[in-house]
Amino acid sequence: MLEATPLTEGWTLRHGGQVLPARVPGCVHTDLLAAGVIPDPFLGRNETEVAWVGRREWTYETELRAASGHEQTDLVFEGLDTAAEITLDGQLLGRVRNMHRSHRFHATGLRGRLAVRFASAYTEAGAVRDRLGERPAAYDEPYQYIRKMACSFGWDWGPTLVTAGIWRPVRLEHWSTARISRVRPLVTVEQGAGAVELHVEVERSRVEASLGVEARVGGRVVRAALDGSSGVVRLRVPDVRLWWPRGYGEQPLYDVELTLLHGEEVLDVWRRRIGFRTVELDRRPDAHGTGFTLVVNGERLFARGVNWIPDDVFPSRVTRERYRRRLGQAAAAGVDLVRVWGGGIYESEDFYDACDELGLLVWQDFPFACAAYPEEQPLRGEVEAEARENVVRLMPHPSLVLWNGNNENLWGFRDWDWERRLAGNSWGEGYYLGVLPRVVAELDPTRPYTAGSPWSGSWDRHPNDPAHGTHHSWEVWNREDYADYGLTVPRFVAEFGWQAPPAFATLARALSGEELAADSPGVLHHQKAADGNGKLRRGLERHFAFPEGDFDRWHYLMQVNQVRAVAAGIEHWRSHWPVCAGTVVWQLNDCWPVTSWAAIDGDGREKPLYHELKRLYADRLLTLQVRESGLVLAAANQGAEAWTGVVRLRRMSVEGGAVGEARVELGVEARTVGIVAVPRELEPAGAKEFLVADADGLRAVHFPVPDREVPYPRPEFDVTVAPGAVTVTAHTLVRDLLLQADRLQPEARADHGLVTLLPGERVTIGVRGWQTPDPAAARSALYCMEPAG
Template identity: 80%
Template sequence: MLDATPLTDGWTLGHEGGALPATVPGCVHTDLLAAGVIPDPFLGRNETGVAWVGRREWTYETELTASSGHERTDLVFDGLDTAAEIVLDGRSLGKVRNMHRSYRFDVTGVSGRLAVRFASAYTEAEAVRQRLGDRPNAYPEPFQHIRKMACSFGWDWGPTLVTAGIWRPVRLEHWSTARLARVRPLVTVDGRHGRVELRVDVERTRVEADLTLEARTGDVRAVAAVDGTGGTVRLDVPDPELWWPRGYGEQPLYDVELTLLHGDVPLDTWRRRIGFRTVELDRGADAHGSAFTFAVNGTRLFARGVNWIPDDVFPSRVTRERYRERLAQAADAGVDLVRVWGGGIYESEDFYDACDELGLLVWQDFPFACAAYPEEQPLRGEVEAEARENVVRLMPHPSLVLWNGNNENLWGFRDWDWERRLAGKSWGEGYYLGLLPRVVAELDPTRPYAAGSPWSGSWDHHPNDPAHGTHHSWEVWNREDYAEYRANVPRFVAEFGWQAPPAYATLRRALPGEELAAGSPGMLHHQKAEDGNGKLERGLARHFAVPDGTPGEEFDRWHYLTQVNQARAVAAGIEHWRSNWPVCAGTVVWQLNDCWPVTSWAAIDGDGRPKPLYHELRRLYADRLLTLRPGGDGPLLAAVNQAAEVWRGTLRLRRMSVDGTVLGATTVSLTAFPRSVADLRVPRDLVPTGPKEFLVADAWGSPRSSGAESGGALRALHFPAPDKDIPYPRPEFEVSVTPGPVTAVTVTARTLVRDLLLQADRLAPGARADTGLVTLLPGERVTIGVDGWPHPDSSAARTALYCVEPAL
């Protein structure tokens, strides 16, 4: 039987002062940090001070004993970041140049000093650039000339920390006669019949040996002979339980085991979990353009998505538990689709396992983003090898529903002046429209492939045409107010978003000793977007009066209001687009997470703290959503029902004054059929007539859609004027605190209190609130649960409560 020995101990990292202890898996930066050689690059402006690390060569070493009782011993690296030479006992085993691949070397009978000598990624990338010619990209670093995580070279939310290291596990594999070189599971469902077809490649040391494949799942067993170096074994499963995305059904997973046998002797075993489901992507033409609608098990769905970036700029630090925590946060917010963005990595099995279990659909980009990529060698061979390996590696996961060729490169060629600057040089089109779809069609025909995002389906339409395929909406935020989200109805919005700073405690940790201000040195260093603060300021100015007061008060108001603006911006988009289902079939918010503490578009900051946007997503992505949106003749009301049951209830509409007076009201019945949207007309006499008035819609009869307790209501609000023009009363409210395992903070409003927010991390760095922004009418109350607050106190709670205040 194949015997695997992990190589985790005894590694050292060469350094000018001598050898340092090294952690494998790991990277140079984390080893230097652990040894006290460099400061934490996430704090202050230390990132700049450690830039030298990415320009150096580094060597990892350990002693290797490869002897065993087997015929063959292989040295296997699951991931090397990135350009390296592997030397054993003074003999070169080979050179590698791709972070996204694994590597295997025959070391049978060889022992001695093992050295992994990493070149600077800059040196490798710049050498390839000099050989193949420069190509345009969105950032000044040469990331498109090396097969490495692009965002390690910096992004508009990420630091430039170009590391090196043995970033995934390494081991010795001892084996005899034969081993399983590759197992490709094709999982299909036809009516009430499920099939797992395992296509197997075998590597041998004995050509003459008769080999057998035995596969099992549950009580189903099948056997097939190996013909030469390959074979196929099929498992037919009657009436399989179907795997569904969260909110549509359960996520049953089946254990599949495949054993390679020589006679009765097992030689190697492959084990995975699979799920039975069908996935289709409707891209057909219709009266509105070209669709982009997912259907799982025949059920068409509006995808409630988030974009995922690497959760740490040093991915080797992301544990199985951290993946699970972050993805569980997504699921708890109502998310059912996670897009693995193309400037990052193919994630670890832990990521996809969690998605399988949580019912999160995975849209997987191939790692190409925001750049023109050369198609010549040495890159072309690397691209094909990594694609073939990772397509097969990820195939077992039922959560994976789409392969996507790239992020924004087809759009960039058309709109970012690349075509002129390239002057005929290759730029990646051959990958996205040729190589990658061929690899997917050959290896994984059970899943759809898209050439890129955004992409209209062909060059017959602009790549980012909202009427065709996927669309990225970045005029909003970059140049326009979020009200412009309502200007069109894209078929599928794969990227859109609005920035906000991280939580207060995250800033305090990241910028120790700094007097916080929007433009303070540390804040500006942790703002990587071009004119990011300028866009934040202009976005605020359209809606709010400029914060005023002492420097600390001014920052606190700026911090709160920018977070409010982020939540409102994303809400404006999602409410509009969900209300236009089925023309629009999905929204994928940019972005769920961060890789360090930074002002960004994330809903969860770099320390894992949810922003108000996160809590707002729980409302926006609930099965049932009530919306009031501006319209030409008054606000438009829509009841969005993504649940499988009819939504029948009662709807109360109230036209109110900001002083709390009810100026008009009516009650009507509400019916929204499953997976549909019901539009209701707001009576003209209830339409607000000026900035002193607003509209409130409350719907009963759908408690399970919002997560509210039975009898709770869904609410939508419409204020016809920007906050700076609304004559709000001075907010008045009472606060009471009830200690417990989860402390209850109850706020009772005496006036209109708009967008009340308890910033629990201001009470204690580890404190978390279970509620985000909430608007209270006079006399209403809300109870907010706070976990991790060691010394509850009502006066302290009041200091952490913020709301919109009247303009001076």
Template identity: 85%
Template structure:
């Protein structure tokens, strides 16, 4: 039987002649941090103090344990970041140049001092650039010249921390006769029958040995012979329970076990979990253009999505528990689709396992983003090899429903001035329209592939044409008011978003000492977007009087603006289902403390946007659009009822009201006309719609023009709860629980109360309830100062 020995202990890292203890999996930065050689790059402006790390070469060393006792011994690296030379007592075993692949080296009968030497990623990228020529990109750093996590080189939300190291497990595998090299599971469902086809490849030490594979799944068993180094075993599971996205059904998973046998002696075992479901991507043309609708088990979906970035600049620090916490947060916000963005990595099995269990659909980008990528060697061969490895590695996961060729590169070629600069040089089109669709079609024919995001489906249309395929909406954040989201109805919005700073306690930890200010050196260092603070200011000034010199008010208003902006887009686009078939918010998470588009900040704290997503991504939603109330019902049951419409003054008087019945079918949208006499007029009036505990509020004027009354409310405090009772209109009330205690969390975000209404906010992690502290942690709209 194959024996695997983890090689996690006993490593050292060479630094200026010294040998520092090293953790594997890990990276140079985390080892230097643990040894006290570098400061925490997340704090203050320390990021710049550690930039030298990415410019150095590094060596890891340890003794290789005995390799005897079997016919073959392999040294296996699941992930080397990135350009490495592997030596044993000075003898070169091999070289690597791809972070996204595993590597295996024959060490049969060998022993001695094992060294893994990493070349600076900068040096390698610059060498490749010198060989293949300059290629344009959205950022100056040379990430497109090597197969490494692009955002290691910084992004408009991330630090520049160029890593090196053994970022995934290392082990010694010893085996005899044969081992399982690869299993490619093709899982299909047809006419109530689940089919599992396991294509098996083996590696042998003895060519003549007869081999058999035996597989089992769902109580069914099957056997097949191995002809040379390959074979296929097929199983059928009658009436399998279908795997569904969250909100559409359950997520049953089936254990699959495949055993390699020689004369009934077990040689190796492969185990995974699978789910039975079908997935299609409907891109048919219609009167609006051409669609982009995911269909799972025959059910057409409006995808309620978020974009996912690597949750840490040092991915080896992301534990199974951390993946699950972050993805449970996503599910708790009503999310049913997570897009793994192309500037990051193929995530670990822990990520996809959690998505399988939580019913989160996964849209997986291949790792290409925001640059022209050379198609010459040494990159081309690495791209195909990594694609083949990772497609097969991730195939068992029912949550994975879409392969995407790249992020914004087709768009960049057309609109960002790349085409004339390239002058005919390769830029990645051959990957996105050639290599990658061929690999997916050959290895994973059950899943759809799209060439990029955004992508209109062909060069006949602009790559970012909202009427065709996927669309990225960034003109709004960069240049316009978020009201402009309502000007178009894209077929599928794969990226859009609005910035806000992280939670107060996160900023306090990241920027210790002194007073916080929006334009302080520390705050500006933790704002990576081009003119980010300028865009935040202009976005505020369209709606509010800018709070000059008042950091607390600036912090609150930017959080409000972020939540309102994203909600404006989602409410509008959901109201146009099925023409628009999905929104994927940029972004769910942050990898460090930073002002960004995230709903969950770099310390894992939920911003008001997170709670707003819970509202606008719920199965049922009310939204006011022009002279209509739109009733959005994504539930499996019909929704019927009556909506109470009230035209009100900001002083709290009801100017007019009506009760109107509605009926929205399952997974459908319905409209209710708003009578003209209920339409609010001027800045002193607003419209409220209530039905089944849900509310929509429409103020026709920007906040800066609304004569809000001075908010008056009563506050009562009990263990784990804060209750606020309004005596006036209280708009966008927010309890920033982390101001009470860094560990405290509130269970809701922004809430608008009419006079006489109350809300109870659950608060966890609050050690010493203090009514006076609660008052200072509550924010809402106030009269202009």
């Protein structure tokens, strides 16, 4: 039986004459941080103080002593970051240059000092660039010349912390006769029965040995002989329970086990969990252009998505529990699709296991983002090898429903002056339209592939044409007002978003000792977007008076504006289902404390946007929309049951009275959107009026003018507290009330985001982690809209 010996103990990190204890899995930065050699790069402006780390060579060493009675021993690295030379007692075992794949070396009978010497990623990338020539990119860092997590070189939300290390587990594998080298499971559903094809490959130490395999799944057992070093085992499981995305059904998972046998002797065992479901991507042309609709088990979906970046700039720190916590937050917000963005990594099994269990669909980018990538060696072979390995590694997961070739590179070639600058040099098209679709078609024909995001499906159209395929909406945020989301109906919005600073407690921890201001040195350092604060200001001034010199007010209004922007997009696009078939918010999470587009900040605190997503991504959503015909109420129903009831419409004065009222019948079939015209006499007139729609505990509010023109009354409300709760009772209109619980205590969390109260209404906000409830403190942590000036 194959035996595995983890190599986690006794590692040291060597640089010059300095020897430090090392943690494996880990990386150089975390080891230096633990040893007190460098300051925490997440705090203050320490990022710049540790830039030297990425420019040096580093060596990890340990003693290899494990003995074995087996015929063969392999040294297996699941992940090395990135360009490294591996030696054992001075004997070269091999050289590697790809963070995104595993590496295996024969080590039978070898003992002694194991050393992994990492070159600087800058040195490796520079050598490839010198050999293959310059290629354009969105950032002035050489990430396109090395198969490494691109965002470790910095992004418009991330720090530049170019690290190295043994970032995934390493072990010795001892085996005799044969071992399982690869299992490729094809899982489908045929006429209500589950069909499993296990394509098995083995490595032999004895060619003449007769081998067989036994496969088990769902109570079914099949045995088969292996002819040579490969074979196929087929099982049929009748009456399987289908795996569904969250909100559409349950997520039953089945254990599958494949045992490699020599007679009755067990040589090796492969185990995974699978789920039975079908997935299609409907890209048929129609009257509106070219669709992009996910279809799971025959059910057409409006995808309620978020973009995922690595949850830490040092991925080895992301544990199974942290994946579960962050993805659990996504599921609790109504999310049903997570896009693993192409500037990061193929995540660990823990990520996809959590998605399988939570019913979160996974859209997986191949790791290419915002750059022209050379297609020559040594990169081309590495790209194909990593794609082959990771496609097979991730195939068992039913949550994985889409492979995507790249992020924004097809768009970049067309719009970012790449074509002229490249002058005919390779740039990645051969990967996205050649290598990657070929690999997916060969190894994983059960899932769809798309060449990129955005991608219109053909060079005959603009890559980011909103009428065809996937669309990234970045003119809004970069140049336009978020009201402009309402001007188009893309077929699938794969990226859009708006920035806001992190929670107050997150900033206070990261910038301890600094007097916080919108333009203070630390706040600006933790803002990585080009002209980020300028865009924040211009975006705010379209709707609010800018609060000069008032950091607390600036912080609050930036959160409000982020919520308003994302809501403007999702409400509009959901109201146009099925023409628009999904929105994927940029972004769910952060990898450090930073002003960004995230809904959950770098310390794991939920920003108001997170709570707004709960409303926007709920099965039922009420929204008031301005159409050519006038003001309409759109009721989006993604639930499995029809939505019937009565909507109460009220034309209100900001001073508190009702100007007009009506009740309209609501009848919306399951998985559809109902549109009801608002009676003309209820449309608000001028800055002093607004419209409120209420039904089944849901509310939509429409103000006809920007907030800066609304004569809000001075808010009046009472505050009472009890253990775990703050109750606010309004005496006037209180718009966008927000309890910033982390101002009460850094560990405190509130269960509400922005809330609008009419006179006489009340809301009780749950608060966890607040040890000393106090009404005065609660009032000081409450913010809302106030009169101008």
